[in-house]
Amino acid sequence: ETGVTQSPTHLIKTRGQQxxxxxxxxxxxxxxxxxxQALGQGPQFIFQxxxxxxxxxxxxxPRFSGLQFPNYSSELNVNALELDDSALYLCASSAGGxxxxxxxxxxxxxxxxx
Amino acid sequence: xxxxEQDPGPFNVPEGATVAFNCTYSNSASxxxxxxxxxxxxxxxLLMSVxxxxxxxxxxxxxxxxxxxxxxxxxxxxxxxDSATYLCVVNKGDxxxxxxxxxxxxVRA
Numbered sequence: 001e002t003g004v005t006q007s008p009t010h011l012i013k014t015r016g017q018q019x020x021x022x023x024x025x026x027x028x029x030x031x032x033x034x035x036x037q038a039l040g041q042g043p044q045f046i047f048q049x050x051x052x053x054x055x056x057x058x059x060x061x062p063r064f065s066g067l068q069f070p071n072y073s074s075e076l077n078v079n080a081l082e083l084d085d086s087a088l089y090l091c092a093s094s095a096g097g098x099x100x101x102x103x104x105x106x107x108x109x110x111x112x113x114x
Numbered sequence: 115x116x117x118x119e120q121d122p123g124p125f126n127v128p129e130g131a132t133v134a135f136n137c138t139y140s141n142s143a144s145x146x147x148x149x150x151x152x153x154x155x156x157x158x159x160l161l162m163s164v165x166x167x168x169x170x171x172x173x174x175x176x177x178x179x180x181x182x183x184x185x186x187x188x189x190x191x192x193x194x195x196d197s198a199t200y201l202c203v204v205n206k207g208d209x210x211x212x213x214x215x216x217x218x219x220x221v222r223a
Contacts, residue, residue, distance in 0.1 A: 002157075033210070042118070042201055042213030043158065056209030090157055103211065105157035 002026060004093050004106035012112045013081050021076045021109045025093030031055070032074040033103060034066060037088040049074055078111075086113045115140050120202050120214035127192055128222055134188040135217045137202030146205040147178055149187050151198045152216065158201055161187075192221045 003026040013019050025032050031050045035043035045058035049068035063079040072093075078085055088110050092103035120137040127133045139147075147164035162169065164176040164185055175188040185204075189196055199216040206212075 002159075035213075040215065042215045043211075045210040045212070048209045050209075058210060102160055105159065107157050 002093075002104035002106065004091065004104050006089075006091055006106040006109050008109060009107070010110045010112075012114065014114050015081055015083060017081050017113075018077065018079045019081060019111060021078075021089050021091075021111070022073065023076070023091035023093075023106055024073045025091075026104050029093040029095045029104075030072050031094045031096065031101070032068055032072065033092045033094070034074070034076050035090040035092065036060070036085075037090060037108075038084075039087075043090055046076065081113045083113050086111060116214075117141060117212040118202050118204050118214035120217045122215060122217060124218040124220055126220045126222060129192055129194060131192050131221075132188065132190050133192055133219060134186060135200070135219075136184050136186045137214050137217075138182075138184045139202075139204045139212075140183070141204070141206050142180075142183060143206045144183075144204045145207040147176075147185050148203040148205075148211075149174075149176060149185075150201040150203055150213075152201055153198050158213075161200070189219070192219075194221050194223060197221045 005024045033048040034046040037043040047057040048055040052068045068074045088108045090108045092105045094101040094103045149161040150158040151161045152158045168177045173190045177186045202214040
């Protein structure tokens with residue numbers, strides 16, 4: 001096991017609702033990256049947090065937002081949910097703020113939007 | 115054009131066979147390369163990094179061709195447990211990993 005945990009495991013929401021997903025990073029890691037993986041696709045980078053600051057962002061609209069806390073755990077918030085937001089949301093922790101560092105993935109949260 | 119493209123497969127091979135597949139990447143400035151393995155409905159796990167000189171890890175061999183911008187993975191002596199989706203991953207030295215859509219390998223008894 002990687003030591004990266006995510007909650008909840010599964011979630012069902014309806015269009016227009018808001019959702020918060022949580023991630024606890026591996027001990028000693030100060031960087032958390034979030035990815036969205038739609039069915040049959042590879043993970044797509046949403047954003048990365050390094051030492052509580054957003055360190056970079058992928059091609060996702062502003063209704064995707066995040067936070068990182070002093071203990072380096074992180075939240076992903078999605079407002080105004082759309083059907084296409086249905087996906088597996090993965091967080092990955094690493095040390096040092098560089099994508100080339102080995103990233104350890106959590107088990108993911110499977111979000112279904114109805 | 116997608117940043118990373120992979121043959122989706124599936125590659126269906128018998129136990130003991132050798133299977134190989136490639137991925138191509140579009141950004142010539144890419145610096146780091148990886149293969150991740152993802153089992154059905156599970157998270158991706160790092161299989162191996164890919165170095166310019168090529169590298170092996172047991173039955174797995176990875177090659178990088180910068181001139182043609184492709185990466186390959188070869189699996190020798192396939193095991194049932196090698197059945198998975200293999201994700202090609204590229205980084206251009208910034209904060210994000212770019213994933214391909216994956217190549218599915220099924221090893222049959």
